[in-house]
Amino acid sequence: MPYDSTPKATSPATDEARRQLEICNACRYCEGYCDVFPALTRLTEMEPGAISHLASLCHNCRGCYYACQYTPPHEFAVNLPAALAEVRQKDWEDYAWPQPVARLFHRSGLALAAALIAGFAALIAAIAALRPESGEGFYATLSHNAMVAIFAPAFLLPLIAVSISLRAWWSAIGGGRVGLADITRAAQAAGRGRNLDGGQGQGCNFEQADRFSNARRHAHLATLWGFMMCFAATSVATLMHYGMNWPAPYGFWTPPKLLGVPGGILLCLGSGALMALKLRADPALGATRVWGGEMGFTALLFFVSASGLVLYAATGTAAVPALLAVHLGAVLAFFLLIPYSKMVHGFYRFAALMADRRGA
């Protein structure tokens, strides 16, 4: 299917966000909460691209909802966190490539589960077909080459899909040339969860309604950093395998384990906490129709990290083959879903932060 790169016309979600943003632009009370409002006041035209940019700058901290004197039942019916979440969700679906897969996966947590099971099935088949005669550690169950044959494309294809989507989105928001300063600024904002801190460190209005709390920010940072450490662990291991001729298994005091174990623990705690918080927060302040999909995705992150930790704890036991299949199946599902699940938010948000060149 050829990728449709024509600019997306305005949509009901964009129109609704524009209606609300015009109210905010006349009000500006929430200016200090996050990057959305300062970016809004600098706009001269509220074009769909500009609204998409604002939507991805919003981190759904909900500060502006609880502070708003115009929330429903007021006739202005301002619910900016929800309006911007709908635009983000629409963008992730509209720009995702290839389209049918995207829509299927974004919609529901059930599709996520189905993918997970498909991942298992493929693995189990692979294990049966490719079981090595000899091998150490995990490779006694699944040969390293088989693992690479499955995971390299499973990792690269989603990244290619994401970059195709992101390029089109970037030009729609008028992102311009990326400079080093843009990357460092965005990395700093993302790495500290700046848009989740309420502007002054008080945090989000998430699980405690109008009271502020940093729980979501901390959980999100644990998830982010945990994920990055796990990712680094895998990358280092790959380098060690090919570059240094030092194949797995690795002992505890080696870079892959020193990064992977704490990373896995952080990811596990962070994603678990995110789920608990999401259960307590008001669903009406997000994109309601994908609540299940988002929850499914967070659950998948939790499952990936938890199964990894269990696998590590079970080293040397008879449970390894089964646990390995489960863990790798989850990882596989996770990677394949990157472009079509909530995971893609990381890419869009990072891009949005790069394009937010206030004062730069």
Add this chain to the structure above:
Amino acid sequence: MTEPPPHPNWDVAVVGGGNAALCAAIEAAEAGARVILLEAAPEHMRGGNSRHTRNFRCMHHGPLSVLTDTYDEDEYYDDLIRVTGGKTDPDLARLAIRESEAALPWMEAHGVRFQPSLSGTLSLGRTNAFFLGGGKALVNAYYATAADLGVTIRYNAKVAHVHIEGGAFRWLALEDGARITASAVVLASGGFQADLDWLARAWGPAARNFLIRGTPWNRGEVLRDMLDQGAESVGDPTQCHAVAIDGRAPKFDGGIVTRLDCVPFSVVVNRACMRFHDEGEDVWPKRYAIWGRLVAAQPEQVAYAIIDAKARGLFMPTVFPPETADTLEELAGKLGLDPAQLAKTVAEYNAACRPGAFYPTELDGLATDGLAPPKTNWARPIDTPPFAAYTLRPGVTFTYLGLKVSARAQVQSGHGPLANVWAAGEIMAGSILGQGYLAGFGMTIGTVFGRIAGQEAAAHAL
């Protein structure tokens, strides 16, 4: 012989649920009193007009929180006297001003967060501290603090009667008939501007066409009840503070976003397509308040600000898009005005415009010549399509009539102070603001006198 009062269930009852009520409830609870707060509105509409506010005006010596530089008592007082034309109680006014400096850190300590002056309002960065998220965020913070301090909060609890007997308060009756007894009461239920019948009696029938910028719950039941029972009043009972706002605003609760800042760059006409006042008399922040009255005096209490393409972008964005057209005649048609007359009025104005330099942010002296009424600044011809129009109507902010209080916020009657009745906020602001208004002073009055009232009421009860 009257029966002895039943043992009060509460030390302090606070009537109202806006800034003044919350400050009083928090102070009283911190002093150790058992406090009940009675808010007429349902929970989602709690906070009265306070939830529409954006800042409070604060005296300070040197930078304080988000405030820059220094704003001392005399400068603050002079600013106040200028807008009230001297209709001010100097002692109470100076008390409010002086106490505002300590109020800011107190507010922060009780959960309020401030942010630097909003874009478009930089001129206030020295005098007014802006609330992060606006007044509703402030109100939320206070409700959370009050709840943590053990204050009992009742919503949908409209007080219908404050029973005064023998110079003292005995009990409250809610609208649903329930009675609440307390050792002391703080009245902080705002003005009466949401009662259009009362406004119409005071101002005249035209008041029914006014829009109310804030809460529909400030209907003055408590104020009326107290005046009926001999409490002394202050402030002009016939006057209200009204500004010109977007005529398409909702009847109530339109709040800040319905303001229109385009008047200095426009010509303003009434339904007869006639101009009636100098649109360029002064910078808008100093003039927006008189335009409420000016529009109120026009037929049907409505006016139209006409601009051309040159004026777009010179003023803060508006909540509703303007009516636009390529010709003035077409624009008049869309507004239901006489096309020929509108074109004629604008043509006369254009003919009176003189060449000269135009500076949108300062008094540029670019005035009309030989036009009545003149436009004395920013007078450029309205000649570049597309033309645009905003409808203006009077929007009432608050009423001036209130309860007379002492410097300790105690309510006065013809026979001296009422023993256990205090008042704070808009319900007593007439004691300080006889006329006019100074941006950010309403929240100063509510915070300063709310705190005093809470302390005094608790001290009396305990």
